[in-house]
Amino acid sequence: MKKINKIIFEDDLKLDSGLSLQKCEIAFETYGKLNKDKSNAIFICHALSGDQYCSGISPITKKEGWWNKLVGPGKPINTKKFFVICSNVIGGCQGSTGPSSINPKTGKRYDLNFPVITISDMVKAQIRLVDYFKIDKLFAVIGGSMGGMQALEWGVSYAERVHAIIPIATSYRHSAQNIAFHEIGRQSIMSDPNWHKGKYIDKKTKPKRGLSVARMIAHITYLSESALQRKFGRNLQKGQKFSYKFDVDFQIESYLKHQGYSFVDRFDANSYLYITKAMDYFDLSIVQNRLFNKFKKIKIRFCFFTFSSDWLFPTSETKAMIKFLNSCGSNVSFVEIKTDKGHDAFLLNEIEFHKTLNGFLNGLQKSVF
Amino acid sequence: MVNTLRKDLKIIYDIINRNEVVLDVGCGEGILLSYLSEHKNVDCRGIEINQKGVNKCVEKGLAVIQGDANIDLKDYPDNFFTTAVLSQTIQAMISPDLVINNLVRISRRAIISFPNFGYWKIRRDLMLSGQMPQSKILPYNWFDSPNIHLCTIKDFEIFCEDNQIRIQKKILINSRSDVFLPVFFGNFFAYQAIFSIIKDY
Numbered sequence: 001m002k003k004i005n006k007i008i009f010e011d012d013l014k015l016d017s018g019l020s021l022q023k024c025e026i027a028f029e030t031y032g033k034l035n036k037d038k039s040n041a042i043f044i045c046h047a048l049s050g051d052q053y054c055s056g057i058s059p060i061t062k063k064e065g066w067w068n069k070l071v072g073p074g075k076p077i078n079t080k081k082f083f084v085i086c087s088n089v090i091g092g093c094q095g096s097t098g099p100s101s102i103n104p105k106t107g108k109r110y111d112l113n114f115p116v117i118t119i120s121d122m123v124k125a126q127i128r129l130v131d132y133f134k135i136d137k138l139f140a141v142i143g144g145s146m147g148g149m150q151a152l153e154w155g156v157s158y159a160e161r162v163h164a165i166i167p168i169a170t171s172y173r174h175s176a177q178n179i180a181f182h183e184i185g186r187q188s189i190m191s192d193p194n195w196h197k198g199k200y201i202d203k204k205t206k207p208k209r210g211l212s213v214a215r216m217i218a219h220i221t222y223l224s225e226s227a228l229q230r231k232f233g234r235n236l237q238k239g240q241k242f243s244y245k246f247d248v249d250f251q252i253e254s255y256l257k258h259q260g261y262s263f264v265d266r267f268d269a270n271s272y273l274y275i276t277k278a279m280d281y282f283d284l285s286i287v288q289n290r291l292f293n294k295f296k297k298i299k300i301r302f303c304f305f306t307f308s309s310d311w312l313f314p315t316s317e318t319k320a321m322i323k324f325l326n327s328c329g330s331n332v333s334f335v336e337i338k339t340d341k342g343h344d345a346f347l348l349n350e351i352e353f354h355k356t357l358n359g360f361l362n363g364l365q366k367s368v369f
Numbered sequence: 370m371v372n373t374l375r376k377d378l379k380i381i382y383d384i385i386n387r388n389e390v391v392l393d394v395g396c397g398e399g400i401l402l403s404y405l406s407e408h409k410n411v412d413c414r415g416i417e418i419n420q421k422g423v424n425k426c427v428e429k430g431l432a433v434i435q436g437d438a439n440i441d442l443k444d445y446p447d448n449f450f451t452t453a454v455l456s457q458t459i460q461a462m463i464s465p466d467l468v469i470n471n472l473v474r475i476s477r478r479a480i481i482s483f484p485n486f487g488y489w490k491i492r493r494d495l496m497l498s499g500q501m502p503q504s505k506i507l508p509y510n511w512f513d514s515p516n517i518h519l520c521t522i523k524d525f526e527i528f529c530e531d532n533q534i535r536i537q538k539k540i541l542i543n544s545r546s547d548v549f550l551p552v553f554f555g556n557f558f559a560y561q562a563i564f565s566i567i568k569d570y
Contacts, residue, residue: 301432303427322434322436323441323444326434326441326444326445327444327445327446328446329445329446329449331412331414331432332414332432332434333426333427333431333432333433333434334423334427334433334434334435335420335423335424335427335435336420336435337424338420352424355424355428356424356427356428358428359427359428359429359430360427360428360430362430363428363429363430363431364430366430
């Protein structure tokens, strides 16, 4: 297996909770080449269940990277032109320090002793990775969903270190409904007897049922009602008859079950608890006044994307951000892509989205390098 | 290259100086904005209600958002822009009065162009046929027209006076889209008009 690229932070990473992480590691992947004056670097932030392998074939799953449609040579985020950095978030389970890592202080696995992290903590680790590459100013930070929250956080905390922020299908805060769905997912994991209060690795087991149910619930929120209807309708799985049992009857049941079970193999249940919590804590509206003064002064470009059938992060939330940024006189572009594919559309083959993002990057490139 | 611009846009393009900060309201596919940013180093922003137009603009790298001038102009800070452009769309606004007053608030000056409903052929057609006039610039039926607030040059001037808005420049255009200087009866002979207006606070 390919070795995971990692750096270890010698200095403690201070977290929003007041705690800190010693010898924190961040796993990353890069694509393309950094140019001489280091002006062509794009940082890509992954979503809840993503990882650092956004392009090509993931060495872990042996499947296409999660944004392989967008990132690569000649693709909308063209790695012939741009140097792409993508890192696994802290709290994650693909090589960066998370609940399944060993605590260097105690020599034991963190499990639930891992400190609760925030989106801003994730970005604090990312800026250290950018420093490691000695890049003063990123060309852009791009991310969808939770990745979009990180992109926004970059704008809030490190606006002078980036030319453009591109938040996709995201929001300035998690809504009550979003928190509610996450809480059901967490409860599902924690009520699985194999969770063992977070110490399931010691017990050589996994809360498989809990995590897969969490994923099944979440997956529904990523799709739209009309896409579900179009793809599955009331179609039955085997033959044309009801089984009159609690087996899988409908295709949608089978699909969700598959989504749940395949997720368990690649994702850590405790990571799921920590990362969903970080998303729930995210709220930029509480720093609005400070941001107003900041964005009035700093020249940074924003390019927002939303998808018309996304009910998890609806267009109205992005419009609220644009309203605020307009009041600061910020330089904002905003596109809503018409699609019935729901929140997931940001990961799918949405040609209009890809074309527009590519155009924006090319347009910006003229003024940067 | 600039000569390929629609003539009324070319006139607006000429009025705008280098390095200005411009908001184009109803910017369509961003033709004026891309010329301004390419040739005059203008800091360009745009609002467009049609999503297809917005996508085309962003694809060109322009700072354009999907929005409605009737609602969204109030979000911008006072005096932020040096020029706000409203080209051929005032007649389709739900509240032209609010839009115009917002434009002169958020921008040092506003450039507004519109078809003149006082044009003699429109008067003639209405008088002779007794039906709503149609022309190249106003091609719609009464029932499907987006133009719900048409006005004449005289109407516009009275509006400005009532709202303490100063007319800085008035450019009249004939049906061949050429600028002309009527000795008198501009409201009778002009096919379109372009006004540059400011509000002194």
